[in-house]
Every structure is written in C-alpha cells, then in structure tokens.
Amino acid sequence: MSLKAFHIVFICASILLALGIGGWALNNYSSPTGTRGDLFSGLASLVAALALAVYGVYFLKKLKNISYL
DSSP states (O other): OOOOHHHHHHHHHHHHHHHHHHHHHHHHHTTOOOOOHHHHHHHHHHHHHHHHHHHHHHHHHTTTSSSSO
C-alpha cells in the first residue's frame, strides 16, 4: 500500500471517528443530564470532520497524478 492510499484510508477513518464522537456527544447533550461541554465537544467534532473532509478533497486534487500503488 502506497503512502497516498494509506493517507486516504487514514483521513476517511478520522472523518468517521469525528462524526461518531460528534453524534455521541450531541446525543449525550440531548439527555436530561447533558452539559454545555457535551454540546461544545459535539460541535467541535463535527467541525473537525468537516475540516478533514475539505482536506481530503484538497489532498486528492493535489495528488491526482500520483498512482495509488
């Protein structure tokens, strides 16, 4: 596996992790015992997922001429 392919897999895994943590934290916030920290961490995780997605698109455009092998 090339460094490019590994990087893409790692970015995708990071996006999924950030979305999962964001959903979990926002679900925690909606419960009766939710705190503002849950809201802030959930929103921060979703923003991080969006930033990772933008970075992933940038990375793919930048290295479109390099092989995955």
